[in-house]
Amino acid sequence: MSTSKAKRINPNRILNTTQNGIKRITLSAPKVAENIPEVKPLRTPTKPKNFFLTVTHADRGMLDDHAHQVIATAAILADKKTAVVALVLGELREDIARLGADKVIVRPEFDYQIFQPDAELACVLKVIDSVKPSRIFTPDNMIGDGELGRRLIATQPSKSAATHVIEIDNKHVASYQAGGSRLAFADLPEIILLAANTTEINLPFVASAIPDEQLKSTSYTFKESNSDYKNLGMLPVASATIALEEADFIVSAGNGVSNVATLETLARSLDAAIGASRVAVDDGKFPRDKQIGASGKTVSASAYLAIGISGAVQHLQGIKDCRHVIAINRDNSAPIVKRADLTVIGDAEEIMQSLILAIAEAKQATSNQTMSNPVN
C-alpha cells in the first residue's frame, strides 16, 4: 500500500464556538462582532497582594472554550487585591482581557502538536516560583492540560488539589464520585483542575491583560537530552486509510458526481480522504462508511470540498465542525452555497477535470524547480 503525506488531524484538537454556535477550529483571530460591544468596567488591581495563576494550552494562536472558562473562573473568584496571571503554552493571537486576565505570560515555544510534558512542567514550575500564586487553575481535559495539571499536583505534595471540578465558588469545590452517583465536596484547594462548562465566560468586567515580557523569556532548567520522551513527529499515512473523523482534508461526492473515478483521482492528487452524501451512498457509488451527515459520520476537517452536494440539513449536520467548506455545484441557490466559504458554480465533472490538470501542472512545476535548485 502506498503512503502519502496526508495530514491527519489531532482528534482532540481545540474547537471554538462561533457567534452562531458552530464549533470551529479557528486559526486566525475571531472577527470583531458587527454590533458595538457594551462598554464594561476595567477591573485590574493596581497593587495586587495575591495572585491566581491559570495554565492553558493554545492551538495555532487560540484558546478553546474550556480554557476561556478556566481563566474566567479565576477572574470571578479573584478579590480586589488578587490579580489573575494567565500562562499560555503556545502562541496566542486572541485578546483575553475580556476573560479577566490581568497579566499574560505567553510561551510560544510550546507547540501544541509536540508532546513535551516535562519541558512544559519545568516552565510552569519556573513561573510558579516567580509569581507565587495562591491558587492554580487548569482545564481538566484530554488534550494536554489535564495531564500537565496532574504532573503539577505530583510535584507539589504539600498543596491541596482537586481534579475534575464541576462546581466551584470562593469557598468550596465539588467533583463527581462513585461513577457520577455522588458529589464530593472539599474546601477550595490550591490546585484546581476544572471540568468543562462550569463557568459562564461573559463577565461583567474586563481586565488589562498586560503581557509579562520578563516571564515570557525567563529561562527554566530543562535538558532535552534528559527528557523521558522523544517526539517522533507525525506519522505519514495513506489518505484512504484515515478515518473520516480524523481527516484534515475531505473531498466529498454527492448526487451531482456522475464519474466516481474522476473524484477518486482528484482525491488522490489532493491527498484527501473521500466522503459522500447519503444519496451517493444509497446509489451504491460509495460504501456506507463514507457517508457524512446526521445518519453518517460527523467530520471536522480543515477543508471540506463538497462536489455535487445540495447541502441538505442532514448533510450539513455532519460537517458543522469543518473549518473551510468549498462547494462545487451547478445551482447557485443550493443550500450548500450558504454554508460554503467559497463556491464554484459549474459542472462537477468539468471542474474536477480542470482541477486535476491544474494540480498536476503545479506539482510538475514544483518538481522542476526543485531539480533546478537542489538543496545542498
Ligand SMILES: Cc1cc2nc3c(=O)[nH]c(=O)nc-3n(C[C@H](O)[C@H](O)[C@H](O)COP(=O)(O)OP(=O)(O)OC[C@H]3O[C@@H](n4cnc5c(N)ncnc54)[C@H](O)[C@@H]3O)c2cc1C
Ligand atoms: C432521517 C434522515 C437522515 C439523513 N441522513 C443523511 C446523512 O447522514 N447524510 C446525507 O448526506 N444525507 C442524509 N439524508 C438525506 C438528505 O436529506 C438529502 O437527501 C441528501 O443529503 C441529498 O444528497 P445530495 O446532496 O448528494 O443529492 P441531491 O439532493 O440530489 O443534490 C445534488 C446536488 O448536486 C448538484 N448537481 C447535480 N448535477 C450536478 C453537476 N453535473 N455538476 C454540479 N452540481 C450538480 C445539484 O444542483 C444539487 O445541489 C438524510 C435524510 C433523512 C430523512
